[in-house]
Amino acid sequence: MKTFIEHVLGHSPNRQKLGVFGKVAAYYGCVEAQGRGSLHCHMMVWIKGGMDPNAIRQRINELHDEEFCRRLITYLDDCIINEVPPKPPDVDEHLNPRGHPCQRFGDSCPVEEPARQLDMHDLVKECQTHRHEKTCYKYWKGPPEPKKCRFDLDPDNVRVSSEIDDNGNILLRAVDGMINNYNKTTLECVRCNMDVKFIASGPDAKAIMYYITDYVTKSPLSAHASYVALESAVKRLKDKEGTKSTNASNEETVGSSDSAAASLVQRCAFSMLSNQEMSAQQVASELLDLEDHFT
Template identity: 50%
Template sequence: MKAFISTLLAFDPKQRNLVGGALGVVKGYYGCVEAQGRGTLHCHMLVWVKGGLNPNEIRDGIIRDHDVEFQQRLLSFLDDTISNSIPPDPDPNLSVPASKHHACSVRGADFNLPTDHFVRARRKDMHHLVQRSQQHTHTRTCYKYCKPPQKMVCRFDLDPGNVRPESTVNPETGELCLRCLDGMVNNFNDTMLEAIRCNMDIKFIGSGASAKAILYYITDYITKSQLKTHVAYAALELAVRKLGDYNSNEDEATTRAKCMLQKCAHAMISHQELSAQQVCSYLMDFEDHFTSHLYKNLYWTSFEAFIDDSPDEEVNMAQVQSEGNPEEVSIGVNAQGKLIATCSQVLDYELRGDSFSHVCLWDHTAQVEKVVKKHSKVNDERDKEDAICDNDVLDPAIEVKSLTNEGKTPRTNVTTISMAKLC
């Protein structure tokens, strides 16, 4: 994947590469690694190309501005980048490694061949590669969501009748309809396919219904549960059965409920299936995602709770303070066994100071970074122990407790705050 990003996408973190890769100059990317039902690892990736317009800008250029030249240039770029047909066989008598073996298991044409022979061998290899890796064959999986008397439609939207000789633009809706020369061939980029030599799919997020469908697919895909429903129900049944072994006279109802939840969680985790490829990937410490930018987490629920618990301006603050509601302070234990206070995004924003009073919550989370204030060598080690940032992950073996501190403001770490453009 790293070779794919650096070579085929030609992504330059410093944005000095103006030549670009197979898709043009890449501004950013984000990819997630996932395992199929058979266990094969694959990657879903979003790529942002320099000069690319968002769906609203594309729609305005087509509908509002009626820019015909813009439409033709966009369609020409997409037709040159995305293919969906099997290239013709240049010579039936020509033999290449892909003619005798599976095209995905051998290398492409030999670069040491004479120029004319190399060109024909490369076309022949691409013919076999697309035929073996991109051509779709219907199976029962294609129709698993079709219920009689519904029409049997492939859920991958691949059908011999899905042929469109040329790309068009709907002037009323702004939707881009890309050409499709073979309804049974997945979209591919010839440069990428020749290099990675495995099945791929590539789509353009443009405007109209197709763009909405792709965005829905992405959001639905990344939020789907990794645990199958039947596995979850089986785990719950096993947990309830084990809970029945306890003596009801010995445990309170709340304790029994907590035990059941704990057993359910443990049972669900233990019943998850991992393929050999996933296990090897975890043991080898391979990445499970690839990204070009640094992202910050915004814990929105904590801010919602803060707003809901905050009194209205009309309420007498002295009366509220006299109630003496206890305030929870989360603490943890570091590697040396010392108690340390964990950071709170709500407190960080509430106590951000006058210099950052104009910064909204979103910009504060994305652009403000807390750094340890430099002290003497004696205090420096103490500050490092005290500083636990929001994105740090605590060791599961470390116990995190919640203590009550009535009438006192939790002590915050002595830090300085600096603005930094992170993404």
């Protein structure tokens, strides 16, 4: 991630240079483990000279600055792509190394055309093509409510060119409704799935901040699993106490109560820890003392 920040975003403590999105003023990213255990980063990037959403909307709606709108759309179309690049004509399918395109690194990555264009074609098809799964519809309540992907990815969601509607909303082009937004240079460098978003309004900014904050503060142990662990610990403690003799003195009873309370806390902690699951990637990241956030 540090290499990505320095060389792709163009931001380093010593000097700033032009990155793929422009000059970076600030950034914040946090590392999170998905359900299958693999690690990925959610990141916000502030571009130097970038305007806040309210200022952008004012230039569009109130000042009707057509030149500004044209330049903004040109910039966004250059940075954000969501289509499968065409396969070069009359090219040998075995021109590039076999295997998954994400596994090509270093000398195995093509640098000359048409192999490079074929590599990008393979990358987008394998990394950026959305495939509907159960998680796409986890908020669907069933008929008669229409069954729609919560990521708003659908073959029918196509927009030939980017535009700004009458309300000042920026609608980016969607050449292929099943392709996640990506940046060509970034995809070629990191060679993994991504979703690039432009924050064009206050509600968008709040939603993104909530999304990232939710990941930062999310407990690895779900609430229902915590309650089950607590219930199990209390039950075992009661069973243990039930087997003790009831002929103890008052002082012994007080001491036993204190001991029982301490034992309960300890058992609860152990029960919750035993129910947590960590992937090999998380364990390796912890052992190697890798950072879990970047700012």
